[in-house]
Amino acid sequence: MDILDFTAVGLADEIKKGEVSAQEAVEAVFSRIDNCEDELNCYISFDRMEAVKRAQQVQKAIEAGEIHSSLAGVPVAIKDNICTKGMKTTCASKILQNFVPTYSAHAVKCLEEAGAVIIGKTNMDEFAMGSTTETSFTGPTKNPWNTACVPGGSSGGSAAAVAAGECYYALGSDTGGSIRQPAGYCGIVGMKPTYSTVSRYGLIAYGSSLDQIGPLCKDVTDCANILEVITSYDEKDSTSARRKDASFTEALVDDVKGMRIGIPKEYFGKGLEPEISAAVLKAAALLEEKGAIIEEFNLTLTDYAIPAYYTIASAEASSNLERFDGIKYGYRTEVYEGLHNMYKKTRSEGFGGEVKRRIMLGSFVLSSGYYDAYYLKALRVKALIKQEFDKAFSKYDVILGPVAPQTAPKLGESLTEPLKMYLGDIYTISANLTGIPGISVPCGIDSKGLPIGLQLLGDCFREKNIIRTAYAYEQARGKFAGPDVSGCEHSLYEVE
Amino acid sequence: MAKEYDTVIGLEVHVELDTKTKIFCGCSTAFGAEPNTHTCPVCTGMPGSLPVLNKQVVEYAISVGLATNCRITGFSKFDRKNYFYPDNPQNYQISQLYLPICTNGFVEITGEDGNNKKIGIHEIHMEEDAGKLIHDEWEDCSYVDYNRSGVPLIEIVSEPDMRSADEVIAYLTKLRMIIQYLGASDCKLNEGSMRADVNLSVREAGSETFGTRTEMKNLNSFKAIRRAIENERERQIDIIEAGEKVIQETRRWDDNKEYSYPMRSKEDAKDYRYFPEPDLPPVVVSEQWIEEIRSRQPEFRDEKMARYIREFDIPEYDADIITSSKKMADIFEATVGEGANPKKVSNYLMGETMRLLKILEKEPEDIHFSPENLARLIKLTDDQVINSSVAKEVFEKMFEEDVNPEEYVEIHGLKQNNDVEGLKEIIKQVITENPKSVEDYHSGKEKALGFLVGQTMKATRGKANPEMIHLLLKELL
Structure with missing residues (x-):
């Protein structure tokens, strides 16, 4: 078995047994990077020397019995909006192109304590705004399944890196589907935990009330293990929860008897590719065979989630991104006259088009005279959607549906049609508006050879329900083979 | 002046709270340190940093609210006030707009007519202070010091209930005394731990509607406040008398020139795009907590x-x-x-x-x-x-x-000379040197004794015990 074929937990086991070393794993990852990175562009930065040094340290600590975690010695990639002390953290933006944080995000510290070896920082949509990883200042990431396609976004670099074996697992962030959707497009597992589960300290904010850090990984077992490591109360994040039920690996049980699963009819309406619909319903049938109770129900407010989401997320973003002003750190324009001209030029030159669009939208909906009509109304819609989900979860343990209405689109298609791109978030954003957890699990390949994602949503703090269901589904589905990247330096998948 | 005018004044008073650490991080609030040494990712607005509320700030705000007869808000929230300025590292200030911690209070002062008068308090809210810009005139550039960034403030907003500079000063004195008694701040106007912005308008005597108001900033002493109020009242009356209209604006007082001038509109941008701060959960204040604070009031x-x-x-x-x-x-x-x-x-x-x-x-x-x-x-x-x-x-x-x-x-050798024998010698000397006074004394002039005491004091260079000199003189005479 190729060392890169191990899952994260599988690799940690092998390292513990002495079958392979952390250094060998890092070397394997970097040789894959050598082969594929020019083509895929998963990373914004990586540091081979540091990673090797770190692997040696961790290996020693494992041998000395100092680290016992299920991830010890496993190479990981971190999305570039999550601060890493001493490592450039750019948010894929010109405005932060040389920013080196003096502190690490709490989630990164948790991983480091568990003996993770950080390979580098992954590509993303600028400030996590986008669904394709094409708005990155460093250029797009390509989908390892077909390099003519996008990997999804905004955590597209993390998803592609995991799928292509350029790391064993990765951290992403999910504000409207930014973990689950690229995981779906790249045929891997991705999860957004309940809001407040993973500390946001050190995550460069996009929409503060919606952002959550979560894992992108090869299977549900890895997912539960990673989530267990990064779930930790953090006094530096006032929205951080003290979870007493964070032993997520206990939910890795192949048993869904009596699990009540609801399928929202609205998630199977027009706009959904028939192949996806079929694959997702087939997954539901597999779960039913295993004893789950499947029922259809209505989520009538689905159509309102997108406008509410883009109003709230843009409003928060317009304020969160004010600190990037050329004064303290990051990019500053070269020629300017006076303070206000410096602000204007720095921000005009430093931010990309999609970010500017959302800053303008957000500033508009918060302006006096418009606040009530847009922002407050969006908050009311959010509250109504939450009520509707609460009602659904009084009947069901899990809500099952697709991750996205389509599989990975071609590069360049989405940038010209931002509204279409926004509509593609329809199945994922409700989880962010309501704070609930969601997981994306591969459930098929379409006729274009691209993976299809199944999404399972659970009630707040009920990650175990969706982990259990996802795990049981994975057992029934069988092995899901990754993309063939053996010759990706030559671009296997030519497009017409 | 043909007509009589009333002055209508409301105050916005900022008070720096005397906490050990800042409102949203653990940095020290100590004054006078080297620039940017009391800072961290939170109070310098670094990406990814998050605020955590200092509980002491809430307790001080509530204690001031209780002492000024306010209603304490059980479910209070923070909001972001967005504006770009380099002293404001996030380019938004975390403040309270929609649900401030205290509302609807009052303090009592002695009014113009000598009777007690209630000055209403509209609200008290908590917020963070900004950093400080230091302009280098020679280098044509500016520096920013974030030591003060995140120092906790409360803003006490009065109703427009004051009618003269005297009432304003009585109100501020009362407020200051209350806060000092609470130990919540030293309230020094000259050092900026208490800052008052004056909102002032004039109207014809007897009128029920308010005139257009201006806001005056940069008032660093009671004297400056008094002068600024009197000056602004005159300025507004002159405008009205000239048949023109007062413009609603923010003005900066220059106490040296005894003149105020309008602040540039850029410093006075009014659309702050307030919205609820998503990084901080609401502040829930239970009745029990209020009672605890009340029982600890000094x-x-x-x-x-x-x-x-x-x-x-x-x-x-x-x-x-x-x-x-x-x-x-x-x-x-x-x-x-x-x-x-x-x-x-x-x-x-x-x-x-x-x-x-x-x-x-x-x-x-x-x-x-x-x-x-x-x-x-x-x-x-x-x-x-x-x-x-x-x-x-x-x-x-x-x-x-x-x-x-x-x-x-x-x-300094200032001890009183209580050496009786030594003193007697000096007194004898004085008696010998002042025969005229001795004669006067004996002829019944009591004043002469005082003169002799003074001469003796002089001779002892002020160190002798005057009572003792008095007794000894009488004895020796």
């Missing part, structure tokens, strides 16, 4: 006055003056605690202390002699080690640099 002025009269047997007049400042009251009690006679301590505070403060144009908060030294000084006088004129000299020195009076008297 003794306020009226209670303290009554107790001083009862416990220390000092006149009401004394108690009134001493308790007018928390600082003075603290010194009084501590000095009495050192064993000094209360009335004597009171005399020092009301007499010499007030006299020197007035001469030096200082506030009681600026007093820095220690109660221990004041007690020592009183003891030196009680034990007749020094006489009253030396005591006055020593006190002045103590007031300046808090010297230890015992050491000072020793070093």
